[in-house]
Amino acid sequence: MVEPTGVLRDPANLVSTRAPYLWRLGALTRSLVLGAGAGLAELLWDVDVPLWLWAGYAAAALGYVTVMPQFRYRVHRWETTGTAVYTQSGWLTRERRIAPMSRVQTVDFEQSAVARAFGLASVTVTTASAAGPLRIDDLDVAVAQQLVDELTRRAEAEHGDAT
Amino acid sequence: MTELEHDQEWRRLDLRMLLVHPVNEVVRFLPFLIGLFVLGSGGQDGGPWHYLGVAVPVAIGVVRFASTRFRITGAQIELRRGVLGREIRTARLDRVRTVELTASPIHRVLRLEKVKIGTGSTEDGTLELDSLGTVEAARLRRELLDRAGAVHPAEGGSADAEVLVRFDPGWARFAPLTTSGLVVAVAALGAATGPFLGSNLELRLADASVVEQVRNVALPAVVVLGGITLLLIASTLGIVGYLLANWNFTLTRDVAQRTFHVHRGALTTRSTSIDLDRLRGVEIHEPLGLRVAGGGRLTAIATGFARRSDENTAPLVPAAPLAVVRAVAGAVIGEEPGSPGTFHQHGPQARRRRYLRAVLPALLAPVALGLAAAAGDWPWTLAGAAVLVPVAAAALARDRYARLGHALTSSHVLVRWGSLRGRTDVLQRSGIIGWNLRQTYFQRRAGLVSLTATTAAGQQAYEILDVREDVAVGFAAAAVPGLVEQFVR
Known part of the structure; x- marks a missing residue:
């Protein structure tokens, strides 16, 4: 029998403090687009969406836009050690991923146009498994670049084809 | 000539591969050809097209034969093909994971095998050689796997091969119970009945008094008999499919x-x-x-x-x-x-989740049908029968947890x-x-x-x-x- 050793702690590092603003902007855009789509449909096809439904949607969207980024900011965390990468993501459903440094295959640096405006970038670490990419969203650009360099160097130091 | 020199030469496919595709086409047109001879008239629709149907694959085959080459150099296998657009694919030998040899009946008559080399690097990381002679194919496979193993002494031969399992035809009794057997059966049934659906034959049947007579026989009997017949056909097809695929396993x-x-x-x-x-x-x-x-x-x-x-x-x-x-x-x-x-x-919490997740959605059926019956336009018997759904779901949950x-x-x-x-x-x-x-x-x-x-x-x-x-x-x-x-x- 395997002895229970305790549960995992959260990864040590938070993402950039500016990340919630980016997420909030995204949430706001999504909410507005959906609302505008419904409004347009109301005009075009003469559907009568009752006022209470609009009010309900507005309340839900407002809640999503205000609460979600804060919530996510506390959940989205990451950590690297000499031997492993550890990430945590999600907000209602939480997912933690751990990959040993010796199995890291690629380290990707990504930056969308909007993220660039915020000075943010994402890092994705892949292994040989299709099920295991570790994604760290919206770090400070400097932190992300440093992380990519560091991970690439460490992964190179390991041998074998990582399968 | 040393082994290394032989390796670095470009090799071609086996010339006999030219026959494979035309033979395939002839087999496809077999009903037509038989019709031609038996009935003595080829029908009115243009003959030349059918010659084209044989000529095009032959032409494609010739081009493919002429343009496909492969070779094994020190550390990789290289495959080139194409006349105008050139395609060169290479794979490192130590990345070769699997080698599959396939031979359709035509390949077997011609003593050919199709070689598929899996490298596992990407989704399309497969090199395909269609086809080589059986001896050449077996040799290539041995070469590839030897290199892939790298540290092992070459030419171990198949003398010390150990048989782990040999096919027993009695196993076919399991075939109808597998989902793949069922899929084969349904596909075969579909292929067999498809042409009849909506054809004159079906319409005539629908008109006939047979339908009237069927209606007079008790409906449950018809359903049961039909079900049994379908089950028998599906089982038979499943078994046949199983035997075809796994004979001599x-x-x-x-x-x-x-x-x-x-x-x-x-x-x-x-x-x-x-x-x-x-x-x-x-x-x-x-x-x-x-x-x-x-x-x-x-x-x-x-x-x-x-x-x-x-x-x-x-x-x-x-x-x-x-x-x-x-x-x-x-x-x-x-x-x-x-x-x-x-x-x-996994403990009581996991057990509770199995039951909740299976039974809760299943409760919808009797509840919805019960409400419909209460509203008056659906029979209560249906709602009563639907109670079986959550019962079955509970049994499923029980099994899921037990396993x-x-x-x-x-x-x-x-x-x-x-x-x-x-x-x-x-x-x-x-x-x-x-x-x-x-x-x-x-x-x-x-x-x-x-x-x-x-x-x-x-x-x-x-x-x-x-x-x-x-x-x-x-x-x-x-x-x-x-x-x-x-x-x-």
Whole structure:
């Protein structure tokens, strides 16, 4: 029998403090687009969406836009050690991923146009498994670049084809 | 000429491959040709098109033969083809995971084999050579696998091959119980009845008094008889399909080359080789139907097969008695694949989740039908019958929980799960390349987590469903020491 050793702690590092603003902007855009789509449909096809439904949607969207980024900011965390990468993501459903440094295959640096405006970038670490990419969203650009360099160097130091 | 010189020469496909496609076309037009001779009239629709139907494949074949070359240089296999657009594909020999030889009946008459080389690097990482002579194909396979093994002495020969399992035609009794058997049967039925649907014949039948007579016979009798007939046809087709695919099934282990060879097929023969170094474990498939009859199937978890596609995973034993399956599994992985006693159950919270998730949605059926009956326009008997749905769901939940278990051996991780598609996954601990721990809101409240071991082989991810959080962490730490411990609170 395997002895229970305790549960995992959260990864040590938070993402950039500016990340919630980016997420909030995204949430706001999504909410507005959906609302505008419904409004347009109301005009075009003469559907009568009752006022209470609009009010309900507005309340839900407002809640999503205000609460979600804060919530996510506390959940989205990451950590690297000499031997492993550890990430945590999600907000209602939480997912933690751990990959040993010796199995890291690629380290990707990504930056969308909007993220660039915020000075943010994402890092994705892949292994040989299709099920295991570790994604760290919206770090400070400097932190992300440093992380990519560091991970690439460490992964190179390991041998074998990582399968 | 030395071996090396021979290797570096460009080689071509076998000239006999030119015959394969025309013969295929002739077979396709066989009904037409027979009609031509028997009826003496070819019909009015233009003959030239049919000659074209033979000429085009011949032309394509000639071009393909002339333009395809391959060679093995020091460390890689190189394949070039194309006349105008040139395509050159190379694969490193130490990345060659699998070599499959396939021969359709036409290939077999011509003594040819199609060679498929799996490199497992990308989704389309397969090099295909259609076709080589049987001797040449076998030689190429030996070369590739020797190089892939690298450290092993070459030319071990097949003398010290050890047969792990040999086909027993009696196993065909399991065929109707497998989903693949069912799929084959349904597909065959569809193909057979498709042309008749909507044709004059069907319309005439619909008009006939037969329908009237049928109506007079008690409806249940018709349904039962129809069901039995369908079942019989489906079973027969399933068995035929099983025999065609698995006739002569043999699994051998080539000790010197450290390779498993699977050979099977009645008409189209197929032989697959899996390098032992690429093997990461086995999956014992125990779907409900097979399990009830005491059967199972075995497939390999190996790198180099196309990702997440079932037809490309290597079968090690087709539907067969569970004892055979387990014995072969044990021989392949080198240890006992877990007796029922070795599995740890997941506890009351996991049991509760199985029942809730199965029964709650199933309750919808009787409730909805009950409401409809109360409203007055649906019969109460229907709502009464629908009560069986949640009862069946509860039985399913019970089975799902009873099977849910995990275990750890000296070199493998064992995961047993599922009911209708039940499986026992046996994964090498050294093949695990990461852990995912996933918790939904409800799982968090119940203190459970789904622990997924990721790997480069097979399904890429093997999940241990709804296990207590501390147990999951302890399991991950014990299976792959030195990884998760550093993150424990």
